[in-house]
Amino acid sequence: MSEAVTGQPVRRTPLHAAHLRRGARMVEFAGWAMPVYYTGILDEHRAVRERAGLFDVSHMGEIEVRGARALPACQRLVTNDAGRLVPGAAQYAVLCTPSGGIVDDVIYTCLAADRYLFCVNASNEEKDLRWMRDQAGEAEVVNRSAEFALLALQGPRAAAILQPLTGLALAPLRSFFVAEGEVAGARALVSRTGYTGENGFEIYLAPADAEGVWERLLSSGAAAGLVPVGLGARDTLRLEKALLLYGNDIDEDTTPLEAGLDWVVKLDKGDFIGRDALVRQRAEGLRRRLVGLRMDGGAPPRHGYRVLRDGRPVGVVTSGTKSPTLGCGIALAMVERSTAEIGTRLEVEIRSRQHPAQVVPLPFVRKRK
Numbered sequence: 001m002s003e004a005v006t007g008q009p010v011r012r013t014p015l016h017a018a019h020l021r022r023g024a025r026m027v028e029f030a031g032w033a034m035p036v037y038y039t040g041i042l043d044e045h046r047a048v049r050e051r052a053g054l055f056d057v058s059h060m061g062e063i064e065v066r067g068a069r070a071l072p073a074c075q076r077l078v079t080n081d082a083g084r085l086v087p088g089a090a091q092y093a094v095l096c097t098p099s100g101g102i103v104d105d106v107i108y109t110c111l112a113a114d115r116y117l118f119c120v121n122a123s124n125e126e127k128d129l130r131w132m133r134d135q136a137g138e139a140e141v142v143n144r145s146a147e148f149a150l151l152a153l154q155g156p157r158a159a160a161i162l163q164p165l166t167g168l169a170l171a172p173l174r175s176f177f178v179a180e181g182e183v184a185g186a187r188a189l190v191s192r193t194g195y196t197g198e199n200g201f202e203i204y205l206a207p208a209d210a211e212g213v214w215e216r217l218l219s220s221g222a223a224a225g226l227v228p229v230g231l232g233a234r235d236t237l238r239l240e241k242a243l244l245l246y247g248n249d250i251d252e253d254t255t256p257l258e259a260g261l262d263w264v265v266k267l268d269k270g271d272f273i274g275r276d277a278l279v280r281q282r283a284e285g286l287r288r289r290l291v292g293l294r295m296d297g298g299a300p301p302r303h304g305y306r307v308l309r310d311g312r313p314v315g316v317v318t319s320g321t322k323s324p325t326l327g328c329g330i331a332l333a334m335v336e337r338s339t340a341e342i343g344t345r346l347e348v349e350i351r352s353r354q355h356p357a358q359v360v361p362l363p364f365v366r367k368r369k
Contacts, residue, residue: 013058014149014207015214022228030123032059034231041232045324048196048237051225052155054217055234057195057202058210061125061145063118065136070114073139077132078108079256079278081269085110090176090191093264094256095131096274100281101252102259104128105244107193109178117144119202121246135273149210153217153226154200154237161221162201166190170201184216195234197241197363236321239330242292242362248303249290249318249332257281258334259290260362289340290318292362295329295348298355306349307333307357314339317348323364330364331357 011032019026024035035056037044047053065073074082080093087110095103104127108118120128125145133141153162159170168181168190178191186209194200205213218226235245244250250259257265257278267279295301301320306313315335323330331348339346342361347354 011059013056014210015056015058018211018214019056024228024230027231029231030059032122034059035228037230037232038228041236042324044227044229044233045236047225047227048155048198048229048233049325050156052153052157052161052221053227053229053233054214054221055152055154055229056214057152058149058207059122060150061120061122061128061143062148062204063120063129063132064115064142064144065118065132065139066115066142067138067140068114069138070116073136074108074116075270076137076272077135078106079265079272079274081266082108082110082116083269087112088178090178090193092176094261095128096256096272096278097252098274098277100255100274100277102246102250102254102256103131103252105246105250109191123247147206148204149207151203151205151210151214151217152194152200153203154194154196154198156199157224157226158198158200161217161224161226165216165220184213186213188213195243196237197243197365197367236324239319239321239332240323240325240363240365242332242364244332245319254334255281258286258288286337288315288334289337290332290334291340291359292364293331293333293346293348293357294360294364295331296356296358298329299350300329301331301348301350307335308347308349308354309339311354314346325365
């Protein structure tokens with residue numbers, strides 16, 4: 001174990017040795033040693049958009065809510081309507097503070113009527129666990145993170161690559177549904193979810209099985225163009241699709257309404273933590289809003305850069321990059337509501353110079369027909 005800047009041990013996923021064998025450039029991320037790239041961010045980004053990429057996302061946390069009161073506990077914890085889930089279905093939602101701020105954004109799966117498995121951000125695992133235990137009432141909240149490794153197979157060829165290695169029928173498996181079976185001989189939970197905006201799967205399996213399945217996927221998928229992909233391309237891929245990153249685009253000072261996550265806030269489902277604050281905010285109107293910016297040129301925008309209108313500060317970039325697909329700078333930015341309309345002309349301050357930008361519809365890159 002090496003030491004992070006914080007002095008805490010840097011954790012390793014079950015695939016650490018496999019990453020080193022493939023020459024991955026490793027970095028510390030959320031307390032974990034993770035590959036940022038193997039051959040290069042641009043090559044890996046294009047592979048996922050055009051063919052397929054395989055990600056190690058075993059740093060993510062898994063927390064189960066279970067027992068006879070599991071559903072009422074989930075309904076209290078999340079903004080979405082967990083009551084709509086049948087076994088084998090998943091939802092995206094946020095956990096909120098009483099003031100409406102976002103504790104975390106999560107995907108949770110109904111494994112059975114009395115069991116719900118949450119996938120939480122690595123940096124928030126311990127915080128989420130404490131929060132959920134404090135708020136879950138009579139339901140049992142169990143940290144199962146040590147029981148899982150997590151692989152993400154993403155891209156237009158993902159299903160064709162995975163199908164020969166599993167007896168599960170992948171074609172009928174719809175987005176945000178899961179199936180239990182075997183992948184390359186290992187027991188796995190296969191979820192049609194991801195963080196790239198492409199067709200794909202997330203594969204939950206025992207840590208002891210991770211390296212064997214990883215290598216088998218890469219070997220059998222090589223002819224179809226499958227490559228391992230690191231965190232660098234994961235970030236550019238998710239940003240092109242306007243998928244939010246906790247700690248950058250959203251946090252406890254951001255509400256889901258401000259972040260454009262209205263679609264996962266079900267105010268009519270009954271009470272949940274933060275509901276009163278969100279009802280009040282909706283009635284009063286938003287003072288700020290997360291928007292997409294497309295740069296006219298210049299250097300790419302980055303997190304923390306100021307956003308201006310006619311020289312007056314109106315917001316800040318939360319995430320930014322040069323889009324490999326579009327060939328220009330793109331950014332998510334939290335700006336004053338009066339400047340959030342599509343087509344509004346703004347400026348981003350980069351190295352003391354103001355560079356023109358325009359508010360554009362999200363996502364930046366849409367699905368191919």
